[in-house]
Amino acid sequence: xxxxxxxxxxxxxxxxxxxxxxxxxxxxxxxxxxxxxxxxxxxxxxxxxxxxxxxxxxxxxxxxxxxxxxxxxxxxxxxxxxxxxxxxxxxxxxxxxxxxxxxxxxxxxxxxxxxxxxxxxxxxxxxxxxxxxxxxxxxxxxxxxxxxxxxxxxxxxxxxxxxxxxxxxxxxxxxxxxxxxxxxxxxxxxxxxxxxxxxxxxxxxxxxxxxxxxxxxxxxxxxxxxxxxxxxxxxxxxxxxxxxxxxxxxxxxxxxxxxxxxxxxxxxxxxxxxxxxxxxxxxxxxxxxxxxxxxxxxxxxxxxxx
Amino acid sequence: xxxxxxxxxxxxxxxxxxxxxxxxxxxxxxxxxxxxxxxxxxxxxxxxxxxxxxxxxxxxxxxxxxxxxxxxxxxxxxxxxxxxxxxxxxxxxxxxxxxxxxxxxxxxxxxxxxxxxxxxxxxxxxxxxxxxxxxxxxxxxxxxxxxxxxxxxxxxxxxxxxxxxxxxxxxxxxxxxxxxxxxxxxxxxxxxxxxxxxxxxxxxxxxxxxxxxxxxxxxxxxxxxxxxxxxxxxxxxxxxxxxxxxxxxxxxxxxxxxxxxxxxxxxxxxxxxxxxxxxxxxxxxxxxxxxxxxxxxxxxxxxxxx
DNA sequence: CACTCATAATGTCCTGGACAAACGAATTCT
DNA sequence: AGAATTCGTTTGTCCAGGACATTATGAGTG
Numbered sequence: 292x293x294x295x296x297x298x299x300x301x302x303x304x305x306x307x308x309x310x311x312x313x314x315x316x317x318x319x320x321x322x323x324x325x326x327x328x329x330x331x332x333x334x335x336x337x338x339x340x341x342x343x344x345x346x347x348x349x350x351x352x353x354x355x356x357x358x359x360x361x362x363x364x365x366x367x368x369x370x371x372x373x374x375x376x377x378x379x380x381x382x383x384x385x386x387x388x389x390x391x392x393x394x395x396x397x398x399x400x401x402x403x404x405x406x407x408x409x410x411x412x413x414x415x416x417x418x419x420x421x422x423x424x425x426x427x428x429x430x431x432x433x434x435x436x437x438x439x440x441x442x443x444x445x446x447x448x449x450x451x452x453x454x455x456x457x458x459x460x461x462x463x464x465x466x467x468x469x470x471x472x473x474x475x476x477x478x479x480x481x482x483x484x485x486x487x488x489x490x491x492x493x494x495x496x497x498x499x500x501x502x503x504x505x506x507x508x509x510x511x512x513x514x515x516x517x518x519x520x521x522x523x524x525x526x527x528x529x530x531x532x533x534x535x536x537x538x539x540x541x542x543x544x545x546x547x548x549x550x551x552x553x554x555x556x557x558x559x560x561x562x563x564x565x566x567x568x569x570x571x572x573x574x575x576x577x578x579x580x581x582x583x584x585x586x587x588x589x590x591x592x593x594x595x596x597x
Numbered sequence: 598x599x600x601x602x603x604x605x606x607x608x609x610x611x612x613x614x615x616x617x618x619x620x621x622x623x624x625x626x627x628x629x630x631x632x633x634x635x636x637x638x639x640x641x642x643x644x645x646x647x648x649x650x651x652x653x654x655x656x657x658x659x660x661x662x663x664x665x666x667x668x669x670x671x672x673x674x675x676x677x678x679x680x681x682x683x684x685x686x687x688x689x690x691x692x693x694x695x696x697x698x699x700x701x702x703x704x705x706x707x708x709x710x711x712x713x714x715x716x717x718x719x720x721x722x723x724x725x726x727x728x729x730x731x732x733x734x735x736x737x738x739x740x741x742x743x744x745x746x747x748x749x750x751x752x753x754x755x756x757x758x759x760x761x762x763x764x765x766x767x768x769x770x771x772x773x774x775x776x777x778x779x780x781x782x783x784x785x786x787x788x789x790x791x792x793x794x795x796x797x798x799x800x801x802x803x804x805x806x807x808x809x810x811x812x813x814x815x816x817x818x819x820x821x822x823x824x825x826x827x828x829x830x831x832x833x834x835x836x837x838x839x840x841x842x843x844x845x846x847x848x849x850x851x852x853x854x855x856x857x858x859x860x861x862x863x864x865x866x867x868x869x870x871x872x873x874x875x876x877x878x879x880x881x882x883x884x885x886x887x888x889x890x891x892x893x894x895x896x897x898x899x900x901x902x903x
Numbered sequence: 904c905a906c907t908c909a910t911a912a913t914g915t916c917c918t919g920g921a922c923a924a925a926c927g928a929a930t931t932c933t
Numbered sequence: 934a935g936a937a938t939t940c941g942t943t944t945g946t947c948c949a950g951g952a953c954a955t956t957a958t959g960a961g962t963g
Contacts, residue, residue: 307946317947338922362957364911403815538956612915622945622946624946627917645915668926669943846926
């Protein structure tokens with residue numbers, strides 16, 4: 292709505308609006324300008340920064356690539372096309388195309404029509420079944436929403452709206468499965484400072500579908516709390532999810548620490564885009580590459596423990 | 598969790614944490630310190646501000662009173678007791694006590710137990726019926742949540758959680774009423790920069806309950822869009838909600854502008870705490886003082902138009 | 904390959920100055 | 934009386950440039 296004006300007569304947006312739009316603090320934006328020479332906003336009649344639409348678009352790409360592990364020093368020098376190319380290459384869109392276009396999604400988000408959004412999602416879930424919904428559809432929709440943000444079609448707020456609805460739906464679906472006493476008992480969570488919740492829910496759904504007894508601690512659990520909870524609940528498997536935003540090393544260190552603190556009898560599983568980069572393996576940690584492998588890991592565990 | 602440490606060994610929190618906790622920007626916090634001498638944080642080994650728990654508590658009260666129209670120049674000089682007294686006096690807790698204590702609410706929020714929160718709310722709605730729920734219970738719960746934040750029992754995030762669930766519940770209750778073709782057709786919204794949504798939903802519920810045909814545009818609609826929407830949907834009544842945070846003059850000006858732009862045949866209703874202060878009336882605008890008056894206004898409209 | 908350490912990159916915090924927009928009170932108009 | 938206008942004051946946000954803690958990178962080593 293704001294950022295689609297091409298030029299002429301609408302010079303651009305202020306630094307506060309940019310902070311909201313991109314999700315990068317004012318101080319950081321000013322430092323980028325000082326250090327890397329980009330962005331290079333115009334100035335209004337009173338010396339305040341005014342960011343034209345093309346710079347905003349470029350910044351959106353930069354932010355996106357940074358969330359996937361890119362670094363400002365490299366990214367801020369590149370022109371728009373180069374960034375676009377990088378973004379197109381990176382996402383391991385992987386095997387399934389999932390839902391091809393999902394063009395119904397963006398308009399619904401822009402209108403903030405929560406009811407119909409929920410309806411459409413629920414309909415797809417019912418039609419495809421929980422497994423395909425989780426493995427194919429949700430990842431495809433996530434991609435669509437992410438792309439929509441990059442291109443300026445939708446705002447962060449609307450992205451939250453989407454996440455919220457998918458969460459609601461998955462939670463009630465999981466609750467509906469209602470298997471309480473099956474084995475193994477799996478503890479799901481993410482480490483401290485890792486707030487991405489969707490991946491966790493997807494895994495929980497897949498596990499619940501196979502009859503596992505899931506206990507989710509939500510996001511951002513410190514290692515010590517994970518250990519305590521695992522002991523208290525008699526957990527047999529601890530499963531962690533790491534989003535793309537989570538730095539390489541931190542993931543590795545948390546896993547090492549957790550592995551040491553946890554009883555050797557408890558299995559430790561780790562998955563998510565945050566592990567794709569460097570560190571391949573930590574001793575005693577079962578790596579889960581893709582959502583499809585969740586079922587495999589579970590089957591293996593059952594075979595081993597029997 | 599953070600701010601409950603009394604002193605000794607835990608000196609306090611940093612400025613970034615304070616910004617999150619209180620909802621006031623870092624720059625503003627620094628300027629308050631410079632201008633009014635409060636807050637006056639300690640400094641850590643490296644010269645960075647550290648806010649002890651008592652100052653945080655006092656700031657929470659200040660912020661609360663500012664949201665009700667207070668001004669920093671006056672508030673920041675007062676000691677904690679004076680602020681407390683003011684807060685106790687101000688809220689027009691009005692007639693109904695609503696739910697006396699609602700002590701079940703805060704623990705649920707702290708545990709982030711969304712499922713049970715929803716359950717408890719739904720149960721009360723079913724027991725009391727929509728009207729009493731909207732007029733008595735929800736305002737009482739709002740107050741409880743607000744007080745919980747002031748006292749540091751719950752965090753902003755948990756406040757959002759609460760709002761979200763009440764919204765869900767009310768929306769589906771309204772949808773469940775399912776009256777589509779009754780008269781009048783009422784357009785509900787708030788003006789630009791006014792994001793408070795709960796008041797709007799309460800009014801919508803009451804109107805729907807009386808068989809009005811409600812169309813909600815959500816929050817933050819610019820005047821021109823309101824006019825366009827009113828024309829497009831053949832609206833007979835436009836109802837606006839103004840929260841306590843909305844400044845006096847802005848509310849008045851919006852109403853004046855809207856009244857001028859709207860067809861004279863369309864009624865204009867305005868309500869909410871934002872109008873309590875100064876400007877008593879704008880010509881051609883029906884003022885709605887309390888939730889109970891919604892039904893009255895509707896009855897009047899029907900009498901007049903018949 | 905996986906680990907360790909020095910160097911470079913990066914975000915956040917600091918001070919102090921400036922001004923536009925919002926406000927309150929006193930005044931005039933109806 | 935109550936509404937509009939005016940004007941000095943209050944208040945949030947912006948700017949510049951400097952500093953440092955933290956974290957990543959990459960070369961060298963087991």
